[in-house]
Amino acid sequence: MEEDEIAARIEAFDAANGGGVGWYEEKGAYHLYLLTNEAPIARLKPTGTGDEVRIAYWSHRRKWDDIDDMGGCLLPLDQALDHVATNSIFWTWT
Template sequence: MEKDDVALRIEAFDEANGGGVGCYQDKGAYHLYLLATEAPIARLKPTGRGDEVSIAYWSHRRKWEDIDDMGGCVLPLDQALSHIATNSLFWTWT
């Protein structure tokens, strides 16, 4: 099965930043996880507007949750990946 543009961009970002993150698709979203432990990192769900994605994190409730209380954070894919890479919230359970 061929990877789509979003999956390829996620993979390229990961490789450019040292690797170690896996990605799979489920229910229309891209799930990022730490390869070493299989711990969930983030979920990126395309909004249908350009390359914007809604970002969720794996919470202490053992489910995906928005990163704010006001309807979530939506960013272009490259900005979303940078945000995930530098925000400790996403790395709490890894």
């Protein structure tokens, strides 16, 4: 999957859900943040397998952490975006 396609899908998901989330790409991962105060929301890192991404959240340690202790959560991009939108762990710092 090309990087521009990932960015377009992130933007389309955000627009379809009311907006308010920005993103930037750094070191091969897409970082989502709240536009109003730039609070970190999630990091989506493509795995190289289809449109699968590894999801991370901004933890109390002030760094990106996997959302589980078993090697991270891997989901197709659309499912990952839905998971971020509905799981409160990603919205702790917003």
